[in-house]
Amino acid sequence: MSGNGRERGGEGVSLEFLAGLAGGQARDGEGLRVSGLRPFDEAGPFEITAAVNASYLSRLDETRAGALIVPVGADTRGRPALVSPNPYLAFAKITAHFHPPPRPYSGISHAAVIGKEFACGADPGIAPAVVIGNKVTVGDRCLLYPGVVVGDGVVLGDDVRIYPNVSVLERSKIGNRVIIHAGAVIGSDGFGQAPDGTGYFKIPHTGTVQIDDDVEIGANNTIDRGTFGRTWIQRGVKTDNLVHVAHNVTVGEDTLLVAQTGISGSATIGRHAVMAGQSGCVGHITIGDNAVVIAQAGVGQSVPPGEVVSGTPAMPHRQWLKVQSIVARLPELRKKLLDLERRLKRLEGKGDGHGS
Numbered sequence: 001m002s003g004n005g006r007e008r009g010g011e012g013v014s015l016e017f018l019a020g021l022a023g024g025q026a027r028d029g030e031g032l033r034v035s036g037l038r039p040f041d042e043a044g045p046f047e048i049t050a051a052v053n054a055s056y057l058s059r060l061d062e063t064r065a066g067a068l069i070v071p072v073g074a075d076t077r078g079r080p081a082l083v084s085p086n087p088y089l090a091f092a093k094i095t096a097h098f099h100p101p102p103r104p105y106s107g108i109s110h111a112a113v114i115g116k117e118f119a120c121g122a123d124p125g126i127a128p129a130v131v132i133g134n135k136v137t138v139g140d141r142c143l144l145y146p147g148v149v150v151g152d153g154v155v156l157g158d159d160v161r162i163y164p165n166v167s168v169l170e171r172s173k174i175g176n177r178v179i180i181h182a183g184a185v186i187g188s189d190g191f192g193q194a195p196d197g198t199g200y201f202k203i204p205h206t207g208t209v210q211i212d213d214d215v216e217i218g219a220n221n222t223i224d225r226g227t228f229g230r231t232w233i234q235r236g237v238k239t240d241n242l243v244h245v246a247h248n249v250t251v252g253e254d255t256l257l258v259a260q261t262g263i264s265g266s267a268t269i270g271r272h273a274v275m276a277g278q279s280g281c282v283g284h285i286t287i288g289d290n291a292v293v294i295a296q297a298g299v300g301q302s303v304p305p306g307e308v309v310s311g312t313p314a315m316p317h318r319q320w321l322k323v324q325s326i327v328a329r330l331p332e333l334r335k336k337l338l339d340l341e342r343r344l345k346r347l348e349g350k351g352d353g354h355g356s
Contacts, residue, residue: 226248264283
């Protein structure tokens, strides 16, 4: 390896630094300065790339990357590497280091509309066309992009980032380090209608939404306020785009809600659960801790902790696999059944003729 700093990456960071950042170990990279992270087929000699599975590890000769992110036990053929027990997590942390989120706004724009009794922490970034209601509290280093609407009595914690055209409606409470992506609506009315004999009378929703620390809300989510009490998104929850959480739902810590998930009113989702894409559940049930609802499943009754369910109506995943294997054979089974019916009728006809 050359001792020339410019040849080895110039102003980048050491592989040892990245290993410490990502919780791994540097190997064979002494003197290397890494200036960025790029895809496997595009990375150059001063960049690091991910080779986290067998398909990449078998093609190491095809990448020009100066260093590799690899799992423990990988054969890197003497090339500089960051070895991690969780290489995908290492990749995410290194990506975050080289690509920190931009901060395009500083201070409070004169083109923002600010209500009465506004309390704002240090170093805000409030863009033009932001509308903030009365008695709103905003913590330190919050960033509000254009078109954000913050209703009366809302509380935002520190380091909150709210992207364009988000509405955080009255009395919602947002914790620290929360990210809300474009177009989301937090605190909209829940869907409650009382029949009056000829039509429906809207049930007022007077509750709130509480979003705890380190939550990320995807684009175009709708999280409804409680009828009474709160809709509660607990610490560390991550939601994909196009998720709907109805009134008085509780979503437990570190749970994942994938795109187009729908959760009906007063349901409780446990900790570390996963609801996969286009899944849904009825109201007033519990999906237990560490449960997994497979994509497009429709859950009509409570799911025990740790259970994996599929299908509509949802059932244990192994049972669903057996059902699906039968469904795939239904045309064949129908043909056999019809053939058996015809044979049975012939046999019955012969029996009647013999006995007459």
